[in-house]
Amino acid sequence: MNKATKSTVSTKLTKTVLFDWGNTLMIDFPDAQGKMCDWETVQEVSGAQALLAQLSKHHNIYIATNAADSSKGDIIRAFERVGLSQYIDGYFCKASIGLSKYDSGFYPAIIAKLDIEPQEVTMIGDTLEKDIYPALEAGLQVDWLNNEGAIADTHLPIVEVQNLTQLLEFINE
Template sequence: MITKPQPALVYLFDWGNTLMLDDSNQSLPMVEWRQVAAMDGALALLKLLSQSSRIMLATGAATSNETQIRAALDRVDLGQYIERIYCQANTGLTKSAAFYQFILDDLSLPPCAAVMVGDHFDKDILAANAIGIPAIWLNTQTKESRSAPLHCTIHHLAELEIAIQ
């Protein structure tokens, strides 16, 4: 549980299993799936964050481009809160420290001005931490919690919403 909100000008969110439910059995871009769904609490959280922060998507999705990602987000009313989308197709990078540095450079931000929120500990949390970006691990799969000076754990998006109110 987060006990103190992270001061951030920009929140970077992972896409699959962070803002929208991912189905690893699908091979098509998410926008083409018959059914898509937002993660529980995602809409309320983005609404709240958008009042004081900029929100970006930082995804390692390889089967969807920016237009397809935006269309999938729009299907669950999340797209209106996402200012920019960073993905493999428009950065040429997979999720790594270089990917996060690309985002910071593009936004002209120091690492301390951003917070990454994602479900994959290595690619979302440790890769962001590697260049100094604080991160929040969304672990909906187990009760495990990890914390260090640059990261903490939540188990539901509502925990972050409660912490920043």
């Protein structure tokens, strides 16, 4: 596992970057019910605005979420509520592509819609099983937002950061 250290992290992201939604860019409050866009309180993950503002200058940014209850419009409304929608070029969810992240065709469907090669895309997410391993299997580059300090027993090419601020610092070096 590549820890986010100066000697091991590649600060070059691909031109196209996919982000997970819940607990990667916006906090998924465990007690909240229904669609995030309708929650009384919505909140960005610390560092999300600064990271997206910087990346959006030179990268195409998309959301790739497993949210089953929310349509593309619902997801956009949630991002609008925290001021992040201005940085997002598009949204991929179960409702828009007909597949969940657990389906092996999820990432290939996104790649086909974007009409680019898998290795030209970086997936950034917080869950190994939904975000990282399937993206690797589909040929994407990956950055794991390990904000819970989990341990992964793997020798796969996974860049690991503990928070979005750390990712931004390495990108800016």
